[in-house]
Amino acid sequence: MINLFEVAETNEMIxxxxxxxxxxTLGISLLDCIDGDLKRVNDQVYExxxxxxxxxxxxxxxxxxxxxxxxxxKRISVTPMALVGGAACxxxxxxxxxxxxxxxxxxxxxxxxxxGYSALVSKGMTKADELLIRSIPQALHATERxxxxxxxxxxxxxxxxxxxxxxxxxxxxxxxISKEQDSxxxxxxxxxxxxxxxxxxxxxxxHGVTEADAVINVGVSxxxxxxxxxxxxxxxxxxxxxxxxxxxxxxxTRVGQLVAQEASRMLRIPFxxxxxxxxxxxxxxxxxxxxxxxxxxxxxxxxxxxxxxxxLNDQVKKGGVMASSYVGGLxxxxxxxxxxxxxxxxxxxxxxxxxxxxxxxxxxxVGLDMLAIPGDTPNTTIAGIIADEMAIGMVNQKxxxxxxxxxxxKGIGExxxxxxxxxxxxxxxxxxxxxxxxxxxxxxxxxxIHSFKN
Amino acid sequence: MKKTIITVVGKDTVxxxxxxxxxxxxxxxxxxxxxxxxxxxxxxxxMIVDTNLTGKDFGVIVDELNALGEExxxxxxxxxxxxxxxxxxx
Numbered sequence: 001m002i003n004l005f006e007v008a009e010t011n012e013m014i015x016x017x018x019x020x021x022x023x024x025t026l027g028i029s030l031l032d033c034i035d036g037d038l039k040r041v042n043d044q045v046y047e048x049x050x051x052x053x054x055x056x057x058x059x060x061x062x063x064x065x066x067x068x069x070x071x072x073x074k075r076i077s078v079t080p081m082a083l084v085g086g087a088a089c090x091x092x093x094x095x096x097x098x099x100x101x102x103x104x105x106x107x108x109x110x111x112x113x114x115x116g117y118s119a120l121v122s123k124g125m126t127k128a129d130e131l132l133i134r135s136i137p138q139a140l141h142a143t144e145r146x147x148x149x150x151x152x153x154x155x156x157x158x159x160x161x162x163x164x165x166x167x168x169x170x171x172x173x174x175x176x177i178s179k180e181q182d183s184x185x186x187x188x189x190x191x192x193x194x195x196x197x198x199x200x201x202x203x204x205x206x207h208g209v210t211e212a213d214a215v216i217n218v219g220v221s222x223x224x225x226x227x228x229x230x231x232x233x234x235x236x237x238x239x240x241x242x243x244x245x246x247x248x249x250x251x252x253t254r255v256g257q258l259v260a261q262e263a264s265r266m267l268r269i270p271f272x273x274x275x276x277x278x279x280x281x282x283x284x285x286x287x288x289x290x291x292x293x294x295x296x297x298x299x300x301x302x303x304x305x306x307x308x309x310x311x312l313n314d315q316v317k318k319g320g321v322m323a324s325s326y327v328g329g330l331x332x333x334x335x336x337x338x339x340x341x342x343x344x345x346x347x348x349x350x351x352x353x354x355x356x357x358x359x360x361x362x363x364x365x366v367g368l369d370m371l372a373i374p375g376d377t378p379n380t381t382i383a384g385i386i387a388d389e390m391a392i393g394m395v396n397q398k399x400x401x402x403x404x405x406x407x408x409x410k411g412i413g414e415x416x417x418x419x420x421x422x423x424x425x426x427x428x429x430x431x432x433x434x435x436x437x438x439x440x441x442x443x444x445x446x447x448x449i450h451s452f453k454n
Numbered sequence: 455m456k457k458t459i460i461t462v463v464g465k466d467t468v469x470x471x472x473x474x475x476x477x478x479x480x481x482x483x484x485x486x487x488x489x490x491x492x493x494x495x496x497x498x499x500x501m502i503v504d505t506n507l508t509g510k511d512f513g514v515i516v517d518e519l520n521a522l523g524e525e526x527x528x529x530x531x532x533x534x535x536x537x538x539x540x541x542x543x544x
Contacts, residue, residue, distance in 0.1 A: 002535060004489050004500045006542040007461055011531060065513040068533035254540040322544075 010251075014069055017224035018286040019252065021259045022279045023073040024060050025115075025200035027207035027215040027272065028052045030079040038088040042101045045084065049076060049105035049114075052214050052269075057110040059266045063259055071259065072221075072421075076106060077205035078116035086128035092135035099139035099146045106145040113188075115205035117148040120195070123157040123444065133166060137173040140185040147188045147203035151195040153390040155397045158447040159193065164390065165439050167191050168383030172406055175375065179408035182416040186405040187338075187370060191386055193393030193400045198273050199329040204366075204401060215272035216264045217329060220256030221279045222248070224286045226316075230294040241295065242315045249276065249319030257324040275329030276320035277365060278312075280340035282423035288312075288333050289342025300335075300343055301352030309333060310363035330399055332365030338418060338425035339370055347371075347426050354385070354428055362392050367401035372416045372425040375408035382406065384435035395448050457486065457535040458505050458512075460519065464528025466497040474501075474530065477522055481515065482507040497528065502535070 013019035033044035053076050060074040078084075081098050089095045099117050106114035117139060119129040136148050150167060153159035171186060178185035190204045197208020200217035207215070229248040233240050256274040264271035280288045289300035295308045313332045321327050335357065337343045346352035354371065361367045367389050373382075386402045393400030407416045407427050417424045462474060471490070478485060483503050490499040505515065516532045523530030 001487070001502070002459065002538045002542065004491070004498065007459055007500050007538055008498070010538055010541055011461060062513060065516050066534045067537040068516075068531050069537060251541045255537060258536055258540045 011068070013222070013225045017222070017228045018281070018283055019222050019225050019255070020070040020072050021218060021256055022221040023075050023200050023219045024056070024071055024259065024263050025075045025077055025205055025217045025219065026053050026056050026267075026269065027077045027198065027211055027217060028079075029207055029211060029213045030084045031209070034084055034087055036087050038094055038097065041085060041088045042097060045098065045101050046105045049078065049102070050108050053109040053111065055267055059263055062266065063262050066262070067258065069255060069259065073112060075111050075200070075202060075205065076109070076114045077200070077207045078102065078114065079207050079209065080116060080118035080120055082119035082126070082129045082132040083209065085132070086126065089128060089131060092131050092138065095132045095135040096139045096142060099135070099143050102146050103143035111145070113145050113147055113202045115147040115149065115202050116207060117146050118150060118206040120151045121160050121163045122151050122154040123160060125160070125163055133163070133170060136170050136189060137177045137185070140174055140188050141177045147205065149190045149192060149195065149204045149206060151192045152386065153193040153394050153445075155194060155394050155451045156447055159387065159390045159394055159445040161387065161439065161444050162442055164387050165380075165383045165442075167386060168379040168439065171382055171404060172379045175406040175408050182418065183375070183405050183408050184418050187403065187418055187422055190401050190403040193390040194398060196329055196399055200275050201277065201279065201330060203403060211272070212270055214269045216260055216267065216269050217272040217275065218256045218260035218263070219275040219277060219279060219329065220252050222252035223278050223280050223288050223291055225252055226278065227285065227287070227291045227294050230291065238311070242311065245312060245315035246319035249316040250323045253320040253323035271326070273326045273328030274320075274324040276316055276324070276327055276331040277329070278316055278333040280334060280336065281421055282339055282341055284341060287340045287342035288335055289340050289346055293342065299349055299351035300346040301356045305356065306359050306363055309335070309360050313364040330365040334366060334369065335360055335364060336370035337428075338372070338423040339421065340423075344424065344426065347428060354430060358388060358392070361389060361400055362396060366399055367393070367403075369401065369403050370405070370422070370425060372405045372407045372410075372427045373430045374411050374427055375406050377406050377430050378434070378436070380434065380436040380439045381430060383439040385430070387439060391445070456506070458503050459533050459535050459538060460501040460503055461531045462497065462499040462523070462528050464497055464523070464526070466492055466495055467527065470497055470526055470528060471499065473522065473526055477519065478503060481510060483515075
């Protein structure tokens, strides 16, 4: 029988350590909405999303009440729009209408973000893929809730450098079009290598073509819970440290599993996966960087950071895997700059640079996330940063991503404000040497030798 | 039978248990187990209850107990047992 101590521990985690379920994301396949007529596609997309997700928010709220656990976001991911709109869209403007439809549908069912304005171009781009990519700045600016992602490479296919080069331009254009709002549209745009089909976290969520008609994916959180647990074992050796992280991750993930199963039962939609990621927020005490400090670093970014993060990421997975029947998505520790007060402090103190962040992305999910760079950074340099990150993902057979904000009109040390869960970010310096001749070569980088496993 | 856990935490005062139990009795909620301690003047109680006979929605009971807690000056939480079971039992 459950005892008073255990009940108090769980409620303490919720009340004081920011334990929550970060998102219930409903994946919806839109493959059955494909049509040659643009209006019909739009109508069918709206109808399918609003019908499938009608009960999503209400169900999320009911589960919050039942278990007394906050579920911060209820969201939707859909089939990559380049596939859905390919037959009907003859121009970038045509694609942008689909983004507006996604936005309207998301508003109608009450979710705050909808992902899947996406193209999967890891080896090559179809005409439709390219039209969608070129429509991204316009589509994100015309909508409030739509998130966009582009998969630019994979371990199996190599890296599509034409698309990498193009995304350098598109990210800059997205920043320019929203320069009045601190280039905030860029936070809804992410590029991937090895993008997973079942990621519940925005901005990179989309409903992969390998998935069922509809599926429930859940992302848990709990950096604050891990940090508090580690406070109790200060000065102990690595064995004790690792065991503590593992046990805590188990408890946190079990909550996600419970919520996922309950949501699946109530909505009568199959349960997909639980994403184990430690996802920080700008709230004090809800920080992955603070865990690194608790492990023994003065600031995130100090020597030892990569090792500490590798250890953290691995233990979170080891604890989480046993707690859930299906684990998937990104499942690691997120290290966004703007969404984590500890990371912001580290950048401001001069402890954390883009190069160190890049090293950190080798050992955790996901990548260079939510960091601001000077607005006058050349497009080719942005493409170069993306190419580096894609190469890390490709060679290490892991997901990597870049969500970068060129802060138009701002220089190093100035701040960009995004508000809410997205937080704020100090503009970080970028290596000023050129990679123009490299990214302008065109074509693709072949798949690495260890991808040939057949 | 699915059980529910009610926790009451706050500054100790006269009649906390009486008020909570009256509410439960009025709503056909059966108490299966109670454990209670006072730590440094703070009242700490956990009840395991059966809500199967009540006619009210679970969400309504949660809200009404919250309101009752505010009235008495304590925090009352009402949660289904599974969240604790899942977290603390392999």
